[in-house]
Amino acid sequence: MKLKTAFFSFILMASMIYTTIVPATNTKANEPAKAVVDSALTHNLLTAIGPVEAIVTFKSKEGVQPEQLKLLENLGITKGLTLNELPIAGxxxxxxxxxxxxxSDQVVSIYLNKKLQYENAEATDITGVDQVRTDDAMRKLNGGLPVTGKGIGVVINDSGVDGTHKDLEYGSHLVQNVLGATNLHAVDSLLPITYIENVPNTDTSSGHGTHVAGIVGGTGAMSGGKYEGVAPGANLIGYGSGAAIAMLDTIGGFEYALTHQQQYNIRVITNSWGDTSDAGTDFDPYNPINIATKKLYDRGIVTVFSAGNSGPDAKTISGNYKKAPWVVTVAAGDKSGKLADFSSRGEEGRGGTVTVDGQTWKWDDQPTVTSPGVDIISTRVISPIPLLGATDDAQYIEPAYIPYYTTMSGTSMAAPHVAGIIALMLEANPLLSPSEVKLILEQTATAMPDYAAWEVGAGYVNAYKAVDAAFNLKD
Known part of the structure; x- marks a missing residue:
């Protein structure tokens, strides 16, 4: 146990030294010489007839300041939403x-509020983390109870969650369910962002977020525990943007995690969406999503992303923000330990360094780890019952359980599996930082020798070894 602690301490120290001595190849992310304007926004403006939806990031540490709001108003910008923790306005x-x-010298960047896509493919089953729950040594280290992610807040930043499902019961297991509202065309002035909280069911048109939530921490109540999620003791917080999603919607989820972190002990946020038009690009420190996830990192919140479903070709990870050195990005594997054909890949040798907030970071075009994303059984929305995985449901799920569960595949299913494992790790050792969490996931992953790192990252995630390492780092 002492040896493991010394080993991880050495790796962390080496990592910090590396980030100190590597020369930067970019300017400071929060202090560009002049405002960065997104090329997609520039292209869109060439043909736009009227106003376009844009995301403005200001130079501020604590939300949008009054003088920045005044700047917008002086330019005649009268419709939009401002965030409270993040220095961002839509x-x-x-x-x-x-x-x-x-x-303006007050503006860091201006980006198009691009449309995004949820990253589920065809339907399908999941491998579990039963060894963590049944290991007697871990139970004793955990005060006599199995490790379940108890008390760890996990935000599901997705289409919504059906809290009327007994596996995800609103008010107890689903401790909060939020309906995000960032439709810029529905506002008539510049207003702070608002949320509709305490909504039992926010997933009425998709089913995607409900399936993701069940993978993270469904209790298995409607199947006698058979289809229990990875961290059934976690406190789930749903942030629902509906079946259609844009960048500002997802940033609203990050903002909610920051403003409600203390209330719900939020330590993890899982994101199963992306932008295929942003595949094969370099990490962009000025992108508002990267600015948001860096602030979550600084606050001790681990951001988890799905890698995308555009494999098997290289250069297909769906978003430059999935290459941020402070996030965990997940590829999808099958139950035999192989990489799914649909799982997005990075690019061999692609990466670089960037200085953000005075620290030099190294980024790589590759996932962090691979986890189960093929044939995943999880919770379905109760009403209306969508077809979703109708064909595979009949093959994999007992008829009595089909009204409550469905099968899906995609990196959308792989990301929440890792988010659940992180919740288990944080219950085992609440003092872990996001960098320690990421390092443990990488160091304990099972090697996948048939694949390169730019395809699978460090390898197939190993929940038992990751939780064991988390316990050991407490010494």
Missing amino acids: VLATKSQIDQLAQ
């Missing part, structure tokens, strides 16, 4: 207004 603005904004 606005409706014309080309002329954006050009003027870009000249």
Whole structure:
């Protein structure tokens, strides 16, 4: 146990030394010479007839400041939403207004509020983490109770969660369920972002977020525990953006995690969405999603992303923000330990260094780890019952359970599996930092010798070894 602690301490120290001595190849992410304007926004403005949806990031440590709000108003930007913790505003603005904004020394970047996609493919079953729950030594280290992620808050930043499902019961297991509202065309002034909380069911048109939530921490109540999630003791927080999703919606989920961190002990946020048009790109420190996830990292919250479903080709990870050195990005594998064909890959040798908040970071174009994402059985929305995995449901699920569970495949299913494992790790050792969590996941993963790191990351996630290492680092 002491040897393991010394080993991880050495690795962490080496990592910190590396980030100190590697020369930076970019300017400081939070202090560009002038505002960065997203190329997608520039392209969109060439053909736009009226105002476009844009995301403005300001130079501020604590939300959008009054003088920055005044800047928007002075330029005639009167419709939008401002965030409280993040220095970000979503606005409706014309080309002329954006050009003027870009000249302001208060603005870091301006990006198009791009449409995103949820990352589930065809339907399917899951491998479990039963060894963690049944190991007697771990039970004793955990005060006599099995490790279940008890008390760890996990945000499901997705389409929503059906809290009327007994496996995800709202008010007890699903401790909060939020309906996000960032429709810029529905506002008539510049207002702080608002949330509709305490909604029993926010997943009425997709089923995607409910399936993801069940993988993280469903209790298995409707199957006698058979289809229990990875961390059934975790406190789940749903943040639902509906069947359609854009960048500002997802940033709203990050903002909610920050503003409600203390209330729900939020330590993890899982994200199963992406942007295939942003595949094969370099990590962009000025992207508002990267600015948001860095702040979560600074606050001790681990951000988990799905890698995407555009494999088996290289350069297909769906979003530059999935290459951020402070996030965990997950590829999808099958039950035999192989990489799924659909799972997005990075690119061999692609990476670089960037300085953010005075620290030099190294980023790589590859997933962090691989986890189960093929043939996953999890919770379905209760009403209306969608077809989802109808064909595979009949093959994999007992008829009595089909009204409550369905099968799906995709990196959308792989990411929440790792989010659940992180909840188990944090129950075992609540003092773990996001960097320690990521390092443990990488160091304990099972090697996948038939694949390169740019395809699978460090290998297939190993929940037992990861939780064991988390316990050992307490010494």
